[in-house]
Amino acid sequence: MQTIDQKMSAAGHRPAGFDYLRILLAVAVVFWHSFGISYGIPWTEQAMAGAAKPFVSFILPAFFALSGFLVAGSLARSTLTTFAGLRIIRIAPALGVEVVISALVIGPLLTTVSLGVYFSDPRFWAYFLNAIGKIQYVLPGMFPNNPIPNIVNGQLWTVPWELKCYLALGALALVGAARNRWAFLALGGLVPVLLTLAYVLWLAPDRKLTELGQITGWSLVLSFLGGVLVHQFRALLPHSLGMCALSLAAFVAALYLPFGEALLGLPIAYVTVYLGVLHPPRSVLLRTGDYSYGIFLYGYIVQQAVAQFGPWTHHWYVNFPLSLAIVGIIAAMSWHAVEKPALALRHYLPLADRLVGRVAEWCGRSLGFGDSTVSRPPLPPLRKTA
Numbered sequence: 001m002q003t004i005d006q007k008m009s010a011a012g013h014r015p016a017g018f019d020y021l022r023i024l025l026a027v028a029v030v031f032w033h034s035f036g037i038s039y040g041i042p043w044t045e046q047a048m049a050g051a052a053k054p055f056v057s058f059i060l061p062a063f064f065a066l067s068g069f070l071v072a073g074s075l076a077r078s079t080l081t082t083f084a085g086l087r088i089i090r091i092a093p094a095l096g097v098e099v100v101i102s103a104l105v106i107g108p109l110l111t112t113v114s115l116g117v118y119f120s121d122p123r124f125w126a127y128f129l130n131a132i133g134k135i136q137y138v139l140p141g142m143f144p145n146n147p148i149p150n151i152v153n154g155q156l157w158t159v160p161w162e163l164k165c166y167l168a169l170g171a172l173a174l175v176g177a178a179r180n181r182w183a184f185l186a187l188g189g190l191v192p193v194l195l196t197l198a199y200v201l202w203l204a205p206d207r208k209l210t211e212l213g214q215i216t217g218w219s220l221v222l223s224f225l226g227g228v229l230v231h232q233f234r235a236l237l238p239h240s241l242g243m244c245a246l247s248l249a250a251f252v253a254a255l256y257l258p259f260g261e262a263l264l265g266l267p268i269a270y271v272t273v274y275l276g277v278l279h280p281p282r283s284v285l286l287r288t289g290d291y292s293y294g295i296f297l298y299g300y301i302v303q304q305a306v307a308q309f310g311p312w313t314h315h316w317y318v319n320f321p322l323s324l325a326i327v328g329i330i331a332a333m334s335w336h337a338v339e340k341p342a343l344a345l346r347h348y349l350p351l352a353d354r355l356v357g358r359v360a361e362w363c364g365r366s367l368g369f370g371d372s373t374v375s376r377p378p379l380p381p382l383r384k385t386a
Helices: 004-010 016-039 041-048 053-076 080-110 115-120 122-132 154-174 181-203 217-232 241-254 265-276 284-288 292-307 316-366
Strands: none
Touching (some): 016 284, 016 292, 053 080, 053 154, 053 241, 080 154, 080 316, 181 217, 241 265
Protein backbone atom coordinates (compact mmCIF):
# COMPACT_ATOMS: atom_id res chain seq x y z
CA MET A 1 0.00 0.00 0.00
CA GLN A 2 1.36 3.39 -0.98
CA THR A 3 1.76 6.24 1.47
CA ILE A 4 0.34 9.69 0.83
CA ASP A 5 3.85 10.93 0.07
CA GLN A 6 4.35 8.19 -2.52
CA LYS A 7 1.05 9.10 -4.17
CA MET A 8 2.19 12.72 -4.32
CA SER A 9 5.52 11.71 -5.85
CA ALA A 10 3.83 9.49 -8.44
CA ALA A 11 1.82 12.52 -9.57
CA GLY A 12 4.89 14.74 -9.80
CA HIS A 13 3.78 16.51 -6.59
CA ARG A 14 0.92 18.10 -8.54
CA PRO A 15 -1.98 15.63 -8.27
CA ALA A 16 -5.10 16.66 -10.14
CA GLY A 17 -7.35 15.62 -7.27
CA PHE A 18 -6.66 18.85 -5.39
CA ASP A 19 -7.59 20.90 -8.47
CA TYR A 20 -10.87 19.06 -8.88
CA LEU A 21 -11.59 19.40 -5.16
CA ARG A 22 -11.06 23.16 -5.21
CA ILE A 23 -13.54 23.64 -8.03
CA LEU A 24 -16.09 21.18 -6.66
CA LEU A 25 -15.99 22.72 -3.17
CA ALA A 26 -16.32 26.24 -4.57
CA VAL A 27 -19.33 25.17 -6.65
CA ALA A 28 -20.75 23.39 -3.59
CA VAL A 29 -20.62 26.68 -1.67
CA VAL A 30 -22.67 28.35 -4.41
CA PHE A 31 -25.06 25.39 -4.48
CA TRP A 32 -25.69 25.51 -0.73
CA HIS A 33 -26.08 29.29 -0.70
CA SER A 34 -28.72 29.00 -3.43
CA PHE A 35 -31.09 27.49 -0.85
CA GLY A 36 -30.65 30.19 1.77
CA ILE A 37 -30.76 33.00 -0.76
CA SER A 38 -33.93 31.53 -2.29
CA TYR A 39 -35.83 30.56 0.87
CA GLY A 40 -34.22 32.46 3.75
CA ILE A 41 -32.23 31.63 6.87
CA PRO A 42 -35.01 29.67 8.69
CA TRP A 43 -35.09 27.16 5.83
CA THR A 44 -31.33 26.56 6.01
CA GLU A 45 -31.43 26.21 9.80
CA GLN A 46 -34.12 23.56 9.47
CA ALA A 47 -32.13 21.77 6.77
CA MET A 48 -28.99 21.81 8.94
CA ALA A 49 -30.93 20.11 11.72
CA GLY A 50 -31.77 17.26 9.33
CA ALA A 51 -30.11 15.01 6.81
CA ALA A 52 -28.29 17.83 5.00
CA LYS A 53 -25.98 18.52 7.93
CA PRO A 54 -23.15 16.04 7.13
CA PHE A 55 -23.00 17.07 3.47
CA VAL A 56 -23.05 20.82 4.10
CA SER A 57 -20.70 20.57 7.07
CA PHE A 58 -18.09 18.88 4.89
CA ILE A 59 -17.61 21.82 2.51
CA LEU A 60 -15.77 24.52 4.46
CA PRO A 61 -13.66 22.25 6.70
CA ALA A 62 -12.52 20.38 3.57
CA PHE A 63 -11.56 23.71 1.97
CA PHE A 64 -9.48 24.61 5.02
CA ALA A 65 -7.91 21.15 5.33
CA LEU A 66 -6.94 21.28 1.65
CA SER A 67 -5.40 24.70 2.20
CA GLY A 68 -3.50 23.49 5.27
CA PHE A 69 -1.97 20.55 3.43
CA LEU A 70 -0.88 22.58 0.41
CA VAL A 71 0.27 25.62 2.38
CA ALA A 72 2.39 23.40 4.63
CA GLY A 73 4.14 22.16 1.51
CA SER A 74 4.71 25.74 0.39
CA LEU A 75 6.21 26.65 3.77
CA ALA A 76 8.51 23.62 3.67
CA ARG A 77 9.94 24.85 0.35
CA SER A 78 10.41 28.51 1.33
CA THR A 79 11.47 30.93 4.02
CA LEU A 80 8.95 32.60 6.30
CA THR A 81 9.24 35.86 4.34
CA THR A 82 8.60 34.14 1.03
CA PHE A 83 5.74 32.17 2.55
CA ALA A 84 4.07 35.37 3.80
CA GLY A 85 4.58 37.03 0.43
CA LEU A 86 3.02 34.11 -1.43
CA ARG A 87 -0.05 34.20 0.82
CA ILE A 88 -0.45 37.95 0.31
CA ILE A 89 -0.20 37.90 -3.48
CA ARG A 90 -2.57 34.94 -3.70
CA ILE A 91 -5.31 36.43 -1.51
CA ALA A 92 -5.11 40.21 -1.42
CA PRO A 93 -5.24 41.36 -5.08
CA ALA A 94 -8.36 39.39 -6.07
CA LEU A 95 -10.09 40.20 -2.78
CA GLY A 96 -9.31 43.90 -3.19
CA VAL A 97 -10.63 43.95 -6.75
CA GLU A 98 -13.81 42.14 -5.69
CA VAL A 99 -14.40 44.70 -2.93
CA VAL A 100 -13.92 47.61 -5.34
CA ILE A 101 -16.20 46.09 -8.00
CA SER A 102 -18.89 45.33 -5.42
CA ALA A 103 -18.82 48.84 -3.95
CA LEU A 104 -18.23 50.93 -7.08
CA VAL A 105 -19.93 48.93 -9.86
CA ILE A 106 -22.51 46.43 -8.59
CA GLY A 107 -23.62 48.59 -5.67
CA PRO A 108 -24.47 51.73 -7.67
CA LEU A 109 -26.25 49.61 -10.30
CA LEU A 110 -28.47 47.69 -7.87
CA THR A 111 -28.91 49.92 -4.82
CA THR A 112 -32.46 50.98 -3.97
CA VAL A 113 -31.34 54.37 -2.63
CA SER A 114 -30.16 57.40 -4.57
CA LEU A 115 -26.50 57.55 -5.54
CA GLY A 116 -26.05 60.59 -3.32
CA VAL A 117 -27.32 58.67 -0.31
CA TYR A 118 -25.33 55.59 -1.35
CA PHE A 119 -21.96 57.30 -1.59
CA SER A 120 -22.45 59.44 1.52
CA ASP A 121 -23.46 56.53 3.75
CA PRO A 122 -20.70 55.52 6.23
CA ARG A 123 -21.40 51.88 5.39
CA PHE A 124 -20.16 52.50 1.86
CA TRP A 125 -16.77 53.65 3.11
CA ALA A 126 -16.62 50.95 5.78
CA TYR A 127 -17.12 48.31 3.08
CA PHE A 128 -13.57 48.82 1.81
CA LEU A 129 -12.27 47.38 5.10
CA ASN A 130 -13.09 43.98 3.59
CA ALA A 131 -9.87 44.30 1.58
CA ILE A 132 -7.82 43.99 4.79
CA GLY A 133 -9.90 41.23 6.36
CA LYS A 134 -12.20 43.36 8.54
CA ILE A 135 -15.44 42.04 7.14
CA GLN A 136 -18.40 44.33 6.46
CA TYR A 137 -21.52 42.68 5.08
CA VAL A 138 -23.72 45.62 4.11
CA LEU A 139 -23.79 48.24 1.37
CA PRO A 140 -26.45 50.99 1.47
CA GLY A 141 -29.75 49.98 -0.12
CA MET A 142 -28.52 46.60 -1.33
CA PHE A 143 -30.98 43.68 -1.44
CA PRO A 144 -33.47 44.92 1.21
CA ASN A 145 -36.30 42.73 -0.12
CA ASN A 146 -34.41 39.48 -0.70
CA PRO A 147 -35.14 36.37 1.40
CA ILE A 148 -31.80 37.13 3.09
CA PRO A 149 -32.05 40.92 3.22
CA ASN A 150 -29.18 43.42 3.09
CA ILE A 151 -26.27 40.95 3.07
CA VAL A 152 -23.88 41.51 0.16
CA ASN A 153 -21.06 39.05 0.79
CA GLY A 154 -22.02 36.50 3.43
CA GLN A 155 -19.31 34.09 2.29
CA LEU A 156 -16.49 36.39 3.42
CA TRP A 157 -16.94 35.47 7.08
CA THR A 158 -14.27 32.82 6.59
CA VAL A 159 -11.55 35.27 5.46
CA PRO A 160 -10.46 36.40 8.97
CA TRP A 161 -10.25 32.76 10.01
CA GLU A 162 -8.08 31.98 7.02
CA LEU A 163 -5.76 34.79 8.07
CA LYS A 164 -5.66 33.34 11.59
CA CYS A 165 -4.59 30.01 10.08
CA TYR A 166 -1.67 31.60 8.28
CA LEU A 167 -0.64 33.53 11.38
CA ALA A 168 -0.80 30.35 13.47
CA LEU A 169 1.33 28.45 10.96
CA GLY A 170 3.79 31.33 10.78
CA ALA A 171 4.07 31.38 14.58
CA LEU A 172 4.70 27.64 14.61
CA ALA A 173 7.38 28.14 11.96
CA LEU A 174 9.09 30.79 14.09
CA VAL A 175 9.52 28.33 16.97
CA GLY A 176 10.60 25.55 14.62
CA ALA A 177 7.48 23.44 15.05
CA ALA A 178 6.20 23.76 11.49
CA ARG A 179 9.02 21.58 10.13
CA ASN A 180 9.17 19.11 13.04
CA ARG A 181 6.26 16.70 12.92
CA TRP A 182 6.35 15.78 16.60
CA ALA A 183 6.70 19.36 17.82
CA PHE A 184 3.85 20.35 15.54
CA LEU A 185 1.74 17.49 16.85
CA ALA A 186 2.27 18.82 20.37
CA LEU A 187 1.84 22.54 19.70
CA GLY A 188 -0.31 22.68 16.60
CA GLY A 189 -2.50 19.68 17.24
CA LEU A 190 -3.07 18.98 20.91
CA VAL A 191 -3.16 22.52 22.30
CA PRO A 192 -6.06 23.85 20.17
CA VAL A 193 -7.99 20.63 20.70
CA LEU A 194 -7.60 20.87 24.47
CA LEU A 195 -8.59 24.54 24.46
CA THR A 196 -11.69 23.79 22.41
CA LEU A 197 -12.61 20.89 24.66
CA ALA A 198 -12.25 23.14 27.70
CA TYR A 199 -14.56 25.70 26.13
CA VAL A 200 -17.21 23.23 25.07
CA LEU A 201 -17.23 21.08 28.20
CA TRP A 202 -16.94 23.72 30.90
CA LEU A 203 -18.04 27.04 29.40
CA ALA A 204 -20.85 25.92 27.09
CA PRO A 205 -22.13 22.55 28.37
CA ASP A 206 -25.86 23.13 27.85
CA ARG A 207 -26.07 23.57 24.10
CA LYS A 208 -28.99 22.08 22.24
CA LEU A 209 -28.59 19.03 20.02
CA THR A 210 -29.06 21.19 16.91
CA GLU A 211 -26.04 23.25 17.99
CA LEU A 212 -23.69 20.31 18.46
CA GLY A 213 -20.78 19.98 16.07
CA GLN A 214 -21.47 23.32 14.42
CA ILE A 215 -18.96 24.49 11.84
CA THR A 216 -17.45 27.48 13.62
CA GLY A 217 -14.40 29.54 12.80
CA TRP A 218 -12.33 27.57 15.28
CA SER A 219 -13.37 24.28 13.70
CA LEU A 220 -12.06 25.64 10.40
CA VAL A 221 -8.73 26.49 12.03
CA LEU A 222 -8.55 22.97 13.44
CA SER A 223 -9.29 21.55 9.98
CA PHE A 224 -6.48 23.68 8.55
CA LEU A 225 -4.10 22.43 11.25
CA GLY A 226 -5.30 18.90 10.52
CA GLY A 227 -4.26 19.38 6.91
CA VAL A 228 -0.84 20.61 8.03
CA LEU A 229 -0.51 17.60 10.33
CA VAL A 230 -1.34 15.17 7.51
CA HIS A 231 1.35 16.86 5.43
CA GLN A 232 3.86 16.43 8.26
CA PHE A 233 3.12 12.71 8.52
CA ARG A 234 2.53 12.08 4.80
CA ALA A 235 5.49 9.69 4.59
CA LEU A 236 3.97 7.53 7.35
CA LEU A 237 0.26 7.72 6.57
CA PRO A 238 -1.05 5.09 4.13
CA HIS A 239 -3.29 6.12 1.27
CA SER A 240 -6.05 3.77 2.35
CA LEU A 241 -9.68 3.62 1.27
CA GLY A 242 -10.49 1.92 4.57
CA MET A 243 -8.91 4.76 6.57
CA CYS A 244 -10.79 7.23 4.40
CA ALA A 245 -14.10 5.53 5.18
CA LEU A 246 -13.31 5.40 8.91
CA SER A 247 -12.26 9.05 8.89
CA LEU A 248 -15.47 10.02 7.12
CA ALA A 249 -17.50 8.11 9.70
CA ALA A 250 -15.57 9.81 12.52
CA PHE A 251 -16.26 13.21 10.96
CA VAL A 252 -20.00 12.54 10.76
CA ALA A 253 -20.04 11.25 14.35
CA ALA A 254 -18.22 14.36 15.55
CA LEU A 255 -21.03 16.52 14.17
CA TYR A 256 -23.39 15.09 16.78
CA LEU A 257 -21.11 15.27 19.82
CA PRO A 258 -21.01 18.19 22.27
CA PHE A 259 -17.27 18.57 21.62
CA GLY A 260 -17.41 17.61 17.97
CA GLU A 261 -15.82 20.76 16.56
CA ALA A 262 -12.63 19.88 18.46
CA LEU A 263 -12.48 16.44 16.87
CA LEU A 264 -13.44 16.87 13.23
CA GLY A 265 -10.21 18.51 12.02
CA LEU A 266 -8.05 15.44 11.59
CA PRO A 267 -10.65 13.08 10.06
CA ILE A 268 -11.81 15.68 7.56
CA ALA A 269 -8.17 16.41 6.71
CA TYR A 270 -7.44 12.75 5.94
CA VAL A 271 -10.54 12.42 3.74
CA THR A 272 -9.66 15.61 1.88
CA VAL A 273 -6.04 14.64 1.28
CA TYR A 274 -7.01 11.08 0.31
CA LEU A 275 -9.17 12.53 -2.46
CA GLY A 276 -6.71 15.29 -3.29
CA VAL A 277 -3.74 13.05 -4.06
CA LEU A 278 -5.73 11.05 -6.61
CA HIS A 279 -4.54 11.85 -10.09
CA PRO A 280 -7.23 11.55 -12.78
CA PRO A 281 -6.58 13.26 -16.11
CA ARG A 282 -7.02 17.03 -15.92
CA SER A 283 -9.96 18.44 -17.83
CA VAL A 284 -9.56 21.33 -20.26
CA LEU A 285 -11.13 23.62 -17.65
CA LEU A 286 -8.48 22.78 -15.05
CA ARG A 287 -5.66 23.24 -17.54
CA THR A 288 -6.72 26.81 -18.29
CA GLY A 289 -6.61 28.15 -14.72
CA ASP A 290 -7.74 27.96 -11.11
CA TYR A 291 -11.19 29.53 -10.94
CA SER A 292 -12.14 28.37 -7.45
CA TYR A 293 -11.14 31.57 -5.65
CA GLY A 294 -13.09 33.73 -8.07
CA ILE A 295 -16.17 31.53 -7.67
CA PHE A 296 -15.85 31.87 -3.90
CA LEU A 297 -15.37 35.65 -4.00
CA TYR A 298 -18.17 36.58 -6.40
CA GLY A 299 -20.68 33.80 -5.79
CA TYR A 300 -22.72 35.36 -2.99
CA ILE A 301 -23.18 38.84 -4.42
CA VAL A 302 -24.12 37.43 -7.83
CA GLN A 303 -26.66 35.10 -6.21
CA GLN A 304 -28.16 37.99 -4.27
CA ALA A 305 -28.30 40.05 -7.46
CA VAL A 306 -30.16 37.24 -9.24
CA ALA A 307 -32.59 36.96 -6.31
CA GLN A 308 -33.34 40.68 -6.54
CA PHE A 309 -35.09 40.18 -9.88
CA GLY A 310 -38.20 38.83 -8.20
CA PRO A 311 -39.96 35.79 -6.74
CA TRP A 312 -39.47 33.73 -9.89
CA THR A 313 -35.74 33.56 -9.01
CA HIS A 314 -36.45 32.44 -5.42
CA HIS A 315 -35.98 28.76 -6.19
CA TRP A 316 -32.66 27.00 -5.83
CA TYR A 317 -33.03 25.35 -9.24
CA VAL A 318 -33.29 28.82 -10.80
CA ASN A 319 -30.79 30.70 -8.68
CA PHE A 320 -28.05 28.09 -8.78
CA PRO A 321 -27.61 27.55 -12.55
CA LEU A 322 -28.12 31.23 -13.42
CA SER A 323 -25.68 32.39 -10.77
CA LEU A 324 -23.10 29.73 -11.54
CA ALA A 325 -23.07 30.65 -15.23
CA ILE A 326 -22.47 34.31 -14.41
CA VAL A 327 -19.96 33.59 -11.66
CA GLY A 328 -18.01 31.21 -13.90
CA ILE A 329 -17.42 33.99 -16.42
CA ILE A 330 -16.42 36.47 -13.71
CA ALA A 331 -14.12 33.92 -12.06
CA ALA A 332 -12.35 33.30 -15.37
CA MET A 333 -11.87 37.05 -15.80
CA SER A 334 -10.58 37.32 -12.23
CA TRP A 335 -8.04 34.55 -12.81
CA HIS A 336 -6.68 35.82 -16.11
CA ALA A 337 -6.82 39.56 -15.36
CA VAL A 338 -5.98 39.69 -11.64
CA GLU A 339 -4.91 36.45 -9.94
CA LYS A 340 -2.52 35.03 -12.53
CA PRO A 341 -0.70 38.37 -13.11
CA ALA A 342 -0.45 38.84 -9.34
CA LEU A 343 1.15 35.42 -8.96
CA ALA A 344 3.88 36.53 -11.36
CA LEU A 345 5.10 38.77 -8.54
CA ARG A 346 6.37 35.66 -6.75
CA HIS A 347 9.54 35.90 -8.85
CA TYR A 348 10.48 38.98 -6.83
CA LEU A 349 10.00 37.32 -3.44
CA PRO A 350 13.61 36.04 -3.15
CA LEU A 351 14.74 39.67 -3.45
CA ALA A 352 12.33 40.67 -0.68
CA ASP A 353 13.66 37.79 1.39
CA ARG A 354 17.22 39.03 0.94
CA LEU A 355 16.24 42.57 1.91
CA VAL A 356 14.40 41.40 5.03
CA GLY A 357 17.43 39.34 6.02
CA ARG A 358 19.74 42.34 5.58
CA VAL A 359 17.44 44.61 7.59
CA ALA A 360 17.10 42.02 10.36
CA GLU A 361 20.88 41.62 10.48
CA TRP A 362 21.39 45.39 10.65
CA CYS A 363 18.78 45.77 13.39
CA GLY A 364 20.35 42.97 15.39
CA ARG A 365 23.78 44.55 15.23
CA SER A 366 22.36 48.00 16.05
CA LEU A 367 20.73 46.57 19.16
CA GLY A 368 23.94 44.87 20.23
CA PHE A 369 23.03 41.34 19.19
CA GLY A 370 25.66 41.15 16.47
CA ASP A 371 28.69 38.96 17.07
CA SER A 372 31.70 39.25 14.82
CA THR A 373 32.79 35.77 15.86
CA VAL A 374 29.69 34.21 14.40
CA SER A 375 29.99 33.61 10.69
CA ARG A 376 26.90 33.80 8.55
CA PRO A 377 26.55 31.83 5.33
CA PRO A 378 26.45 33.98 2.20
CA LEU A 379 23.05 34.80 0.81
CA PRO A 380 22.05 32.56 -2.09
CA PRO A 381 21.90 34.14 -5.53
CA LEU A 382 18.58 35.57 -6.58
CA ARG A 383 16.49 33.00 -8.37
CA LYS A 384 12.91 32.51 -9.38
CA THR A 385 10.57 30.97 -6.84
CA ALA A 386 8.77 27.84 -7.97
